[in-house]
Amino acid sequence: MSSIQNPKSKIQNPSDFTQKLQDLMQRVEISSFKALSRAAGVSEHQILRLRQLGVEQMRLDVLLKLSQALKVSLNELIKNFSQVELVKEAELQSQELLQQLAHIRKEYDRLQDQFQQQRQVTLQEFQQSSLQQLESLLVQFPTAAYKAKENTQLTAVKILPLIEKPLDKLLQQWDVEAIAPVGVELPYDPQLHQLMEGSVQPGEIVKVRYTGYRQGDKLLYRAKVSPVTVTSEQ
Structure with a gap:
């Protein structure tokens, strides 16, 4: 047969x-x-x-x-x-898999585009919010600088509020606080302070030369300090 x-x-x-x-x-x-x-x-x-x-x-x-x-x-x-039927079935499954992968890729590209658009919108909103917080500084500081150039007798301390107030307001809005004011003497903490010169042990008194910042529980910048026995310009 x-x-x-x-x-x-x-x-x-x-x-x-x-x-x-x-x-x-x-x-x-x-x-x-x-x-x-x-x-x-x-x-x-x-x-x-x-x-x-x-x-x-x-x-x-x-x-x-x-x-x-x-x-x-x-x-x-x-x-x-039949082995031939198995081959056909495998080919069909491969085609379906390729179609699924193409669909997944298309959806991934769509989500990427959506993410980029949302990111751009978020960035613009952030910039607009920041500019609103700094409005008084942006409006008044150029005028104050112009007057300072016109009148050399005008002391700088008089224009400091124009800078400090909007900056403080912005930092408060973002939950950012200074670690310590410039000029303050306090115990040295290597977690919060960056030694600029000399050497000290934790707990010894140092002087803040440049303030640091933290946002909530997150440390942004350590305050720059120096030993009180070392004279250093700010």
Whole structure:
């Protein structure tokens, strides 16, 4: 008898067909492969070939006997146990996977664009809020600087409030506070202070030369300090 052959098939080790065969056997209440061998009148070796390799290289008479025992048509048996069908199924799954990946990529690009747009909006809102907080400084400081240049007798201390008030308001709005005012003498804490010169031990008295800042529990900048025994210009 002739056999089912597929010279174009390149699959040497396809997925095991055992589960498919067991499903068909359960439908006709055949409990074991040995019982199927007796019911179909074929050897157990032929059934093992069907489980491991499918219908390729099997004789048509054997397949016909198995189809009758399993109560399925020969075409259905060939379709369910064909390596070619496995290849088609794998190709379909690959195409679906590629489509899913393309969809995911498209959604990722869309979210990236949305994020960039939102980031730009947030940046603009931040800038506008900052400019509102600094409005008095932006408006009054150029005028104060102009007057200071016109009148060299005008002391700088008189224009300091124009800078300090809007700056203090902005820092308060952002929950930013100074670690210590400039000129204050206090115990040295290496966690909060950066020594500019000399050497001191934690707890020894230092003088703040440049103030530091923290925002809530987060340290932004350590205050720059120097030993009180060392004279250093601010």
